[in-house]
Amino acid sequence: MIIELREFTRVEGNGKAEIVIEDGEVKEVRLKIVEGPRFFELLTLGRHYYDVPDLEARICAICYLAHSVASVIGIERAFGVEVPEEIQLLRELGLIGEFLESHALHLYLLVAPDVFGYPDAIRMATKHGELVREGLTLKAFGNRLRELIGGREIHGINVKPGGFGRYPTVEELEEIEKQSEALIRLAKRAVRVFAGLDPYGEKAEHFVATDGYLWGDMLIAEDGEPFHYTDRIEEHSLVYSFAKQSHYKGEAFFVGALPRLLLKAEMLTPEARRLFEEHRKKLETGHVSYNNLAQAIELVYSLERAGEIARTLLDRGIEGENVPIEPREGEGIGYVEAPRGLLIHHYRIDSEGKITYSNIITPTALNHAMIEASLLREAKALYGETDEREMVQRLEETVRAFDPCISCSVHIVKL
Amino acid sequence: MMEKLKLGVFELTDCGGCALNILFLYERLFDLLEFYEISEFHMASSLKTENHYDVAIVTGTVSSHRDLELLKEARNHSNYLIALGTCATHGSVQASVELPIREKLKAVYGDEGNPMRALDSKPAVEYVAVDLAIPGCPYNKDELYQALMDIAKGVDPVRPDYPVCIECKLNEYECVLVKKGLPCLGPITLGGCNAACIKSGLGCIGCRGPLPGEVNPASEYEILRGLGYNDEYIVKKFKTFARWEP
Secondary structure, three states: OOEEEOOOOEEEEEEEEEEEEEEEEEEEEEEEEEEOOHHHHHHOOOOOOHHHHHHHHOOOOOHHHHHHHHHHHHHHHHHHOOOOOOHHHHHHHHHHHHHHHHHHHHHHHHHHHHHOOOOOOHHHHHHHHHHHHHHHHHHHHHHHHHHHOOOOOOOOOEEOOOOOOOOOOOOOHHHHHHHHHHHHHHHHHHHHHOOOOOOOOOOOEEEEEOOOOOOEEEOOOOOOOOOOOHHEEEEEOOOOOOOOOEOOHHHHHHHOHHHHHHHHHHOOHHHHHHHHHHHHHHHHHHEEHHHHHHHHHHHHHHHHHHHHHHHHHHHHHOOOOOOOOOOOOEEEEEEEEEEEEEEEEEEEEEOOOEEEEEEEEEEHHHHHHHHHHHHHHHHHHHHHOOOHHHHHHHHHHHHHHHEEEOOHHHHOOOO | OOOOOOEEEEEEEEEHHHHHHHOOOOHHHHHHHHOOOEEEEEEOOOOOOOEEEEEEEOOEEEEEHHHHHHHHHHHHHHEEEEEHHHHHHHHOOHHHOOOOOHHHHHHHHHHOOOOOOOEEEEEOOOOOOOOOOOOOOOOOOOHHHHHHHHHHHHOOOOOOOOOOOHHHEEEEEOOOHHHHOOOHHHHHHEEEOOOOHOOOOOOOOOOOOOOOOOOOOHHHHHHHHHOOOOOHHHHHHHHHHOOOOO
């Protein structure tokens, strides 16, 4: 017998799941990504490097800037270009905007209705209007940062190899500094809401993240030893999904907010660090549902860090100089933390600056096996214990905890 | 009190941005909800209350049989259908990969072929008639807001018919094509984005698709060639969001 979960709601993109029951027991769970394939790697082959980040941004709207930045870093590494601290800080500010926008969307509009027992945030707003509006305020501020750095709320083209089309002004940075401080209060409330939830889902055993907080030169896992994705991560196709599946040393693993906190807590800003310590015991159990709490703590981190960056840039002044780029043959990987986890852009470029190879692995594709493991555990625990409707709803919540971004997950090219 | 219009949002294959951008209306979303009741919007709600929609919005390309069925459902069960965003109106980036679907699948998934009944990506408007098409990658959310308000009030929404250049001039941005020699598709691209990319000092990438009517891609082609861009580069640029034939 197969229990079919209809297409997930309150997640980004189109996916569903099947639970296979044999002899009265849950045998297997299949996560089916039904979103059509979009062939981004084929799209970028033969393209001039300069246009590629704008195209790659279109992979995902929720985290377009993570794609732009990962793409730009991959291209710069292929050419052996290093950008100065100013450009790095501004990119970081954009990524922080994306964390705020994406985490606020996930926590307040997609997950909170489960917590308060509503089908959506709009209907939840009748009784919990203030919370919904707080979420929208954080999301709007995140988008303000994305617009400032990326050029538009969605799919801006301002992030370029070597720098930016337009740099922010002093007035804009002053506004960012002021607002980020004012909003921390809201983010701390979110931490309280999500800290109170009972754990569910699988306990993850392997975590992977970039070696810096928002991006890195290499990846790290529990052993702390830096590595490249090609050394420990393998992908394969599935007959029932447009997204491929990845394994870390042959096993399911977790990327996202919880892995970031667990692997990189010492890089957090002061208040976020304090909140991490306060909830450390829970987080360290590795329950995937604590990803929601981890995202709430990252809201605090993002606001504190946005203020720090704005202050640093205001103190030093903005130079607004791009690094000139001379194409040459090369290969580069951009590792970036998208809000929902590790994102990899890998390119080879020829001497004229044209892309000859591209491989993109997105967080949801990396988490695919972990999501299935989590569904399996929940399904085993719930089957026969609750009615089917309750079970299906609970399984959807388990998927939702990963903050899956299904549109993004379907672009992996075969090596 | 007036009965609210039933609104359905249907996502085919895309980046999710068109549906997301509706939520980016923030407070104005609540203004819209004075006139509309959301009956289907699976990114935002677990509730599906209706089988008939006064207004349906469809985003994305048809890239699988699932998409095609969903699109037909949206068309057959709605009075007014809006194709929203460049995927739905022109196919956008994913429709620009020119290989046949079998070869594309083979390149990505290996020899296992077509696991899930994929189709070549095509805009929704190629399969069904729509009442309004709002392009843009992303579309301008003010334009959507105004259109939904107009429809609620029984007014035909305004359809922009001028190039991006007009908005550039109104904002007094420096012409990046003439002054900087950047490849800018503004002269042949439908305006309505408030020249967002030129605001960043960069060239228009043509995400809103061709200007209807008197568009002259041949002349744009010559200008870009004159600036030193080669044929292959220009053709790729023309074909990215909409399938311009130079």
